Amino acid sequence: MLHIINKSPLANNALDSCLRVAQSGEILLIEDAVYAATSGNAFEARLREAMGRFKVYVLRPDLEARGVADRIIEGGSSVDYGGFVEIKTNNKNN
Secondary structure, eight states, X not given: OEEEEOXXXXXXSXXXXXXXXXXXXXXXXXXXXXXXXXXXXXXXXXXXXXTTTEEEEEEHHHHHHTTOGGGBOTTOEEEOHHHHHHHHHHTTTO
């Protein structure tokens, strides 16, 4: 199952709720949620721990727009819009 999160984990509990309830799947972080996948943020350890259960993708244009593209944590995969479409297509039932 694909979980798309668009809110910063510092301002909203959407990502935390997803990690608490979902058992596995793929997570795509877009918009302000990309901050969760950057080194040095308060949510970094929680996301690293979750990478054992989830494949984590981060939308590269959103990282670039926020000036943090060079700070993505190890284990996160940045994707462009084409990658976003491919992930969504591979998870048609979501």
